[in-house]
Amino acid sequence: GAVVSQHPSRVICKSGTSVKIECRSLDFQATTMFWYRQFPKQSLMLMATSNEGSKATYEQGVEKDKFLINHASLTLSTLTVTSAHPEDSSFYICSARDLGTPKEFFGPGTRLTVL
Amino acid sequence: GENVEQHPSTLSVQEGDSAVIKCTYSDSASNYFPWYKQELGKRPQLIIDIRSNVGEKKDQRIAVTLNKTAKHFSLHITETQPEDSAVYFCAASLNQAGTALIFGKGTTLSVSS
Numbered sequence: 156g157a158v159v160s161q162h163p164s165r166v167i168c169k170s171g172t173s174v175k176i177e178c179r180s181l182d183f184q185a186t187t188m189f190w191y192r193q194f195p196k197q198s199l200m201l202m203a204t205s206n207e208g209s210k211a212t213y214e215q216g217v218e219k220d221k222f223l224i225n226h227a228s229l230t231l232s233t234l235t236v237t238s239a240h241p242e243d244s245s246f247y248i249c250s251a252r253d254l255g256t257p258k259e260f261f262g263p264g265t266r267l268t269v270l
Numbered sequence: 271g272e273n274v275e276q277h278p279s280t281l282s283v284q285e286g287d288s289a290v291i292k293c294t295y296s297d298s299a300s301n302y303f304p305w306y307k308q309e310l311g312k313r314p315q316l317i318i319d320i321r322s323n324v325g326e327k328k329d330q331r332i333a334v335t336l337n338k339t340a341k342h343f344s345l346h347i348t349e350t351q352p353e354d355s356a357v358y359f360c361a362a363s364l365n366q367a368g369t370a371l372i373f374g375k376g377t378t379l380s381v382s383s
Binding site: 197198262 | 302304306311312313314315316319321359363365367368370371372373374375376378
């Protein structure tokens with residue numbers, strides 16, 4: 156149980172294009188999903204908290220117009236990196252929390268490379 | 271807000287030895303403390319967690335201890351094996367809906383055979 160999928164696992168795009176990343180909880184309902192960014196050999200940096208049916212809460216310094224988050228259902232949250240630039244290249248990981256438990260389960264991550 | 275400090279940043283042990291990783295947190299209201307293991311290029315995997323109403327929890331070779339007064343918690347791995355080599359992250363949070371985990375900077379554990 157508690158499986159979180161993420162798609163795509165790897166994406167290479169040109170500068171200026173937009174990229175959508177999907178995060179799904181496969182066997183539980185997640186009222187809250189989180190999006191993280193991880194640079195090589197560094198910790199997970201929380202970008203935003205995504206609540207089903209409401210607007211995401213962004214961490215300080217994260218541009219909400221650049222990193223669009225949608226949590227349309229209890230099993231799906233999407234992160235769209237708009238007008239991507241090389242500095243957006245990173246490992247993006249989502250996580251989901253099952254209702255009634257503090258346990259947080261992570262997706263496999265998406266390696267984004269912007270050329 | 272919450273701040274989590276983790277030490278050491280790197281740890282090298284011989285196979286069979288024990289490994290201890292320590293974390294401190296700043297917000298006394300935090301009440302949930304998980305530990306994650308992350309292998310290179312993979313997702314963080316929850317390996318053990320503890321809540322503030324418990325002082326110690328053990329799962330086979332892994333144990334976590336919590337000192338609420340001192341606001342620190344530790345991960346103990348006994349009889350280490352090469353496959354324990356990975357980056358370990360501690361985290362803390364307030365067990366409330368929508369509250370995010372705050373992670374430590376991670377410890378790279380290397381177990382040599």
